[in-house]
Amino acid sequence: MATFSYQAKDSGGNTINGVVEALDERSAANAIREMGFYPIRIFVSSGAVMAPSLPNTPDSASPLAPRMGTQSTIHAAPFLMGVPLDELAMMYRQLATLANAGVPLTQSLFTLVQQTRDGRLRRILEEAGNAVASGNTLSQTMVRYPAVFSEMQVEMIRAAEMSGMLEPICNRIADYLEREIEMRRKINRETLYPKLVFFVAGCVVLLLGFLRAGAEGFFGMVRFGVTTALILFGGWWLFKFLNQMPWFGAAWDRVKMMIPGPGGVARRYATARFTRALAVLYGSGILLPTAVTIAGRACGNRAIGQQMIDLVPMLMSGRGIGEVLAMSGLLSPIAVQMARTGEQTGSLDTMMHKVADYLESEADQKAHQQAIFLGVAAIIIAGIVVAFIAIGFYVGQVSSAISEIGGQ
Numbered sequence: 418m419a420t421f422s423y424q425a426k427d428s429g430g431n432t433i434n435g436v437v438e439a440l441d442e443r444s445a446a447n448a449i450r451e452m453g454f455y456p457i458r459i460f461v462s463s464g465a466v467m468a469p470s471l472p473n474t475p476d477s478a479s480p481l482a483p484r485m486g487t488q489s490t491i492h493a494a495p496f497l498m499g500v501p502l503d504e505l506a507m508m509y510r511q512l513a514t515l516a517n518a519g520v521p522l523t524q525s526l527f528t529l530v531q532q533t534r535d536g537r538l539r540r541i542l543e544e545a546g547n548a549v550a551s552g553n554t555l556s557q558t559m560v561r562y563p564a565v566f567s568e569m570q571v572e573m574i575r576a577a578e579m580s581g582m583l584e585p586i587c588n589r590i591a592d593y594l595e596r597e598i599e600m601r602r603k604i605n606r607e608t609l610y611p612k613l614v615f616f617v618a619g620c621v622v623l624l625l626g627f628l629r630a631g632a633e634g635f636f637g638m639v640r641f642g643v644t645t646a647l648i649l650f651g652g653w654w655l656f657k658f659l660n661q662m663p664w665f666g667a668a669w670d671r672v673k674m675m676i677p678g679p680g681g682v683a684r685r686y687a688t689a690r691f692t693r694a695l696a697v698l699y700g701s702g703i704l705l706p707t708a709v710t711i712a713g714r715a716c717g718n719r720a721i722g723q724q725m726i727d728l729v730p731m732l733m734s735g736r737g738i739g740e741v742l743a744m745s746g747l748l749s750p751i752a753v754q755m756a757r758t759g760e761q762t763g764s765l766d767t768m769m770h771k772v773a774d775y776l777e778s779e780a781d782q783k784a785h786q787q788a789i790f791l792g793v794a795a796i797i798i799a800g801i802v803v804a805f806i807a808i809g810f811y812v813g814q815v816s817s818a819i820s821e822i823g824g825q
Contacts, residue, residue, distance in 0.1 A: 421445040424735060425454035447702050453763055459704060500565045502601075504535045506594035508542070513587035522583070523550045541565060554578050572711050573701055582701075589697050596693065596777075600686065603781055608788055614795040618802065671720040674747070678787055685780035687718035688749040689773040691725070696769035705765075706732045709741070721747045738765065749776060 422436050423445065433454065439445035442459050449456040508529055515525040526546035533539045545558040556575040559566040570590055577586040659665045670687075674680045694712035699705060706729050713725035724745045731741050739757030742748055752772050759768030 421459050423449055423454075423456055423459045425449055425456045442704070446704055450763070456704065500535050500538045502594050502598050504533065504538055505565075505570075506591045506598065508533060508538065509587045509591040509594065513584045513591065516584040516587065522555065526555070538565070567715055572703065572707070573698065577701075586701055589701060593693060593697050597690070600689075600777060603784070608791075610788065618795070618798075667719040667723050670718045674718070674720065678783075682780050682783045682787065683718070684747070685749055685776045685783070687716050687721050688752050689776040689780065690718075691716035691721060691748065692752050692755075692769040692776070693773035696766040696773065699769070700766035705738060709738070718747075721745070751775065 419440070420436060420438055421442065422434065424434050435449075435454075437445050437448050439448050445459055446456050449459075511529055511532065512525055515528060516522075520528070523546055526542050526549060530539055530542045530546065533542060541558065541562055545555050548558045549555055554575075556571050556578060559571045559574060573586050573590055577583040670683075673683045674687075676683075691712050694715040695708055698708035698711055703711070709732060710726055710729055713722035716722055716725075724747055728741050728744055731744065732738065737757070737760050739753055739760050742756050743753045752769075755768040755772045756765065759765035762768075
């Protein structure tokens, strides 16, 4: 047992200091919560000297934490390096089931190798199984694949390895990923109709162009279309490549939030991801500064994420989480209000889950309304384009007929 000094807040929002005995910092944090307090900082007592100690996340919550994106490897084709989220969610769910059944971790990993359909994930699990059999940890293998395992997943698995709570933490990760999958599916559903409208409109334009220009002119249009498609693909690849850079990604995410309409939806979804990740991490026993840092990286918006990382020193100096979130200026206001409530009542994780549910529901509604508007606008634009082509076609036919009559 070790002695830890702590700084926390009570239900009234007052800052208090105390001492607790525990096996490690995570156990100390859980003990402080059981007393009804809200831990902010924990210090390992060493005689008269108090040395600040954060939970097993080297430098992740320090003022010198790396900027957004620097923890990832830059790939030439980043869209080919990942693993589908549904495969990851299934892996964590199966790992939790095997842990509940008392199967050793090494055997569980090799069992998952036989059950996983994705080739990349299968190779990673096999490598992890060999590493664990050699005395290493699962998180040590996961951290080598940032394109597959987010920092949030790595830190939660590291917490599970230290606390022995592999089953509940794997289930929490699976729940989080399943919510993320559902959110992406909703976005795809809402944008499917406008995409179909633009596709059909493009086909109609090509057909009318063929009827108007004939075979020779049509093949010229095809060549032009192929060239345009290649240029667009090159631009898309360049965007994906640059999007790995922290400066570009943060700038782009900030621009997205400034777009009227879609920007508000993007802000709500990013805030929902941040609060959901913060709730999961804090509820798993990870100290608040580290939880905020990792949640910032997991929110999917690098502008918000970097802002939260920059504000972590404020948390470490004793500022409240509600005050820090308000200082960011980028999150939805309801997240700030609910964080202050959770800070005062000691139920931050519950409040953050409620915020995420509300913002996801509101963002879904706004996205649905905008998708309907975009679909109608797409139909109108396509109709105008087709009308101009049709009018031009018939005007050409009438002009040809008039010329023939005049020539006779």
